[in-house]
Amino acid sequence: MPPKIASVASTKYDEHPDSSSRELFVEAAIDAFAETDLGPSDLDAVYVGNFMGDLIEDQGHMGALLADHVGAREAASIRIESACASGGATFRQAVHAVESGAADAVLAGGVEQMSIANIEHVTDALANAADDVYENEQGLTFPGIYALMARRYMHEFGARKEDLAAVSVKNHNNAVENPLAQFQKKLTVDDVLTSKPIATPLVLYDACPVSDGASVVIVVSEAFAAEHSLDTSARVLGTGQSSDAVALQDRATITRTPAAERAAEEAYDEADTAPEDIDVVEVHDCFTIAEILALEALGFYDRGEGTRGAVDGETALDGKLPVNTSGGLLGKGHPVGVTGIGQIVELTKQIDGRHPNQVEGVNAALAHNVGGSGASTTVTILGGE
Template sequence: MRDAYVVGAGQTDFGSFPDESYRSLFATAVDRTLASADGLCRGDVDEAVVGTLGVGGRQLGLSGPAVTEFAGLSVPTTRVENACAASGYAVRNAVQAVKSGMADVVLAGGYEVMTDASDDATKYWLGVSGETEWERLTGTTFAGTYAQMARAYLDEYDDATVDDLSRAAVKNHANASENPHAQLRFECSLDDATDAATVADPLTLYHCCPTTDGAAAVLVVSEDVAEDHSTLDAARVAGVGAASDRVGLFERDTYTAIPASERAAESAYEMADRGPDDVDFAEVHDCFAIAELLAYEDLGFCERGDAPALLRDGVTERDGRLPVNVSGGLKAKGHPIGATGAGQVAELWKQLTGRAGDRQLDGPEVGLAHNVGGSGGAAVVTILEGDADREGKR
């Protein structure tokens, strides 16, 4: 089976954009992606895979072809809906198409507009992407679900504290302050995060990601295309893994792990012939602060119960041994549901090709993206490697 490469990526700013539509946001992401892929144009794209939840009723109709046609791509388009993991799965589908030989150039991306609906409407559309009958219709929100996970974690591991949740938030806000695309580009202190208003005990406002508008895309190509265009900056898709699980938290055996993340990571590591110790940096799904701590453990970065120590010791800081969420993560970069997974892979590509600007890490070679749907009903993990044998144009 042939190799697949990411050779371009782009995203909009993440935030609130009342003058934009989901079509115009996605078109901007496509423009930026193609501009970053020197030598390739719209006419080279064979097909597109796009992810979105469809907040505000955009689940209805053919929103996939609607965005690609508006962006000037008259190609077969598949829409993927896997809650917050939608465009992570879109990237996986693109990789499958390229590796199988069905296509040579595939655009994968995602989009979401979340700020043009009322709070009640937004909560409804977010809610029905989770376990509807036994969780959402009984009044449980996603914040409430992750709060149950956080409380279970704090109870199971005596050394863990609310301040550890806050440390993840403080780190990601500091990282977002260096990211021009981030929604919350301001720093916060440990006291700011811990003492903020409670959203769902023990989670405070600073432990929760914002609602966000935005779009992101990446260009996945075959080995032949990458070789034929020597000016492209290419990162090899070393591994990609996906897994599903019970949608309802109450249906699972544990509240202090996301088994789908663990299984997706195992598959990605096996495909890449690598392990957690080989990862130089990661973008993980921190929709709530507890989710970042669980990700450290699910992805094998540490043993169960040791995630707080990674934060306290600075291991996952931008200058630490394993930087996590250098983009600011969902917590501070923003979380436009359908765009998040593609945005994570875009960050990997930028870091591996030296395009990350003020937040650029020092010579990373292996990056991992971790994208979760709902409270863990779906997960996808993507591993990219910098291509040391090819000289790209930066």
């Protein structure tokens, strides 16, 4: 039987200058325990997604540290790092632990404290997700990498800056109703287009912010679920994960994300479902172009057609396939190692009918989490009872 989700919780994503990673993680974990009869002693394992604790807080070994801080000192613990896909990868490892029989209950969480460092230090830390030899040392930063992808996409498919901006407008506007989101400010296409350039053709509102926060999901076996009162009816229908060259130059094209295509195929197969069965989606929109490429890789749009989602309103809250109802990384924020877990939190609420931007009749929900410029991708499909 596929694992179930027992509870989910998340801090607000924001700048939290007075909170360390351990404080943010504990805040989310306490909230995850609150609505169930589960406590730390029920956990067989604590898996932590974290990208840059070593670089920002001089703190590694976060698996054991945070297991202890949530009260599960004896649990098996690890930290998983797949750059900005750390959260999605952590969730998938928790699913494997339950499916293998090694654990009945795993707390899969993510935490990141980024804003206490200055922006140059954060930019340097983020660059660890790229190939240090072939990208960073040549002067590429992540806005530059995604700008190359956007520029090429615009060239190949005739997309306009307005088409990218429509993604940002949709996601920022979704964030307004989400109390966990970093931004609560409506934007227009003109607001986006007149924001300052960061790496042509991308402007400020094409990019997600620097964020701190933590999210937690408790994954349990069917047998464990039967014995406890759970806070949600969500279950894991399927997961997929694939990789790609880290350096952009090593890919056959930079306007496709094949790791996402493969991860999606694996997840659809395992869930015995197809793109047309999915009711709501969270994708990794670190930059506006990333959402467009994701919608194509996940099978929702043909290649070169992904801009239609936001431009034509098809991925809006009242569209045929609402995407990033949370606000996405653009509007909700992007604490880098947390995001993949945060997506599961949002989709679980959609399945339970308690999301601030609730979509009607959600039976299947999909999350897409990316590390680097596409070198690590996880796809997760959740369903209800």
